[in-house]
Amino acid sequence: MSDVKKFMYLNRRAPYGTIYAWESLEVVLIGAAFDQEVSLMFVDDGVFQLVKGSDTSESDMKNFTPTYRTLGDYGVRHMYVDKASLEARGLTQDDLIEVAWEDWETEEEVDNIVEILDSKEIAKKLEESDVVFSF
Amino acid sequence: MKLAVQVNEGPYQHQATDSAYHFTKAALEKGHEVFRVFFYHDGVLNGTRLTTPPQDDRNIVNRWVELAEKYDLDLVLCVAAAQRRGIVDDGEAERNGKDATNIAPKFRISGLGQLIEAAIQCDRLVVFGD
Numbered sequence: 001m002s003d004v005k006k007f008m009y010l011n012r013r014a015p016y017g018t019i020y021a022w023e024s025l026e027v028v029l030i031g032a033a034f035d036q037e038v039s040l041m042f043v044d045d046g047v048f049q050l051v052k053g054s055d056t057s058e059s060d061m062k063n064f065t066p067t068y069r070t071l072g073d074y075g076v077r078h079m080y081v082d083k084a085s086l087e088a089r090g091l092t093q094d095d096l097i098e099v100a101w102e103d104w105e106t107e108e109e110v111d112n113i114v115e116i117l118d119s120k121e122i123a124k125k126l127e128e129s130d131v132v133f134s135f
Numbered sequence: 136m137k138l139a140v141q142v143n144e145g146p147y148q149h150q151a152t153d154s155a156y157h158f159t160k161a162a163l164e165k166g167h168e169v170f171r172v173f174f175y176h177d178g179v180l181n182g183t184r185l186t187t188p189p190q191d192d193r194n195i196v197n198r199w200v201e202l203a204e205k206y207d208l209d210l211v212l213c214v215a216a217a218q219r220r221g222i223v224d225d226g227e228a229e230r231n232g233k234d235a236t237n238i239a240p241k242f243r244i245s246g247l248g249q250l251i252e253a254a255i256q257c258d259r260l261v262v263f264g265d
Contacts, residue, residue, distance in 0.1 A: 005255055020143075023176055026215060030247040034255065131254045134262050135143075 007038045008129035011046035024135035032074035039078040047085045050096040072101035079114045137168045139253035143264030145177035146195040155263035163206045171209040171253040179212040184239035203241035210242045
């Protein structure tokens with residue numbers, strides 16, 4: 001299938017201060033119908049998008065963190081987190097949600113597709129992508 | 136080269152929309168194909184015909200319209216982003232019971248699938264934003 005491209009959604013901003021995170025997620029959800037090879041990447045304040053236990057009840061904002069947990073069902077195969085961004089914000093992988101993935105045809109399963117990478121690996125993943133959507 | 140352009144910021148507030156315009160114009164003048172310009176986030180505000188900048192300033196909306204007329208450019212506003220920000224065409228006015236439309240000529244409102252399709256079809260997707 002030569003028409004399958006490697007899509008990378010690069011998320012750089014905190015989830016609720018601006019609309020970028022939510023509208024990025026909307027592209028990922030719609031894009032699932034196009035059967036491309038889809039990865040997400042979280043750098044800078046974007047790492048806050050994956051922090052578990054977020055509570056938006058007093059800010060009158062829809063809490064969309066649960067949606068990230070379902071991304072495995074939307075054809076997202078990898079979710080990469082920048083190690084330096086995480087550490088700079090005092091976060092570790094334990095603070096992040098887990099996202100499971102399963103291939104319905106082969107029944108191959110991955111318990112958690114959220115993966116922490118160092119800067120070199122992050123750069124390599126971006127380099128390998130055919131399309132980078134930057135939000 | 137076959138190019139797709141994505142505009143993520145509103146006009147006047149941010150340079151992204153100016154850069155996107157100049158890039159698109161230059162690419163077309165060089166003979167490249169611009170398959171589509173897709174407006175997302177506040178970028179959809181590039182597509183309201185009610186924009187009235189001061190006379191001594193550039194008219195960003197009209198600039199897009201003129202470019203589209205000259206090169207038959209496909210200018211697409213994301214429907215979800217447009218609904219949130221009050222950009223309305225005839226179809227949206229009817230569907231959502233609005234009493235007016237404000238979409239500029241040569242623009243059309245469509246889904247995010249148009250962005251994905253452009254990314255698949257083109258050699259490059261060039262994103263302008265913050």
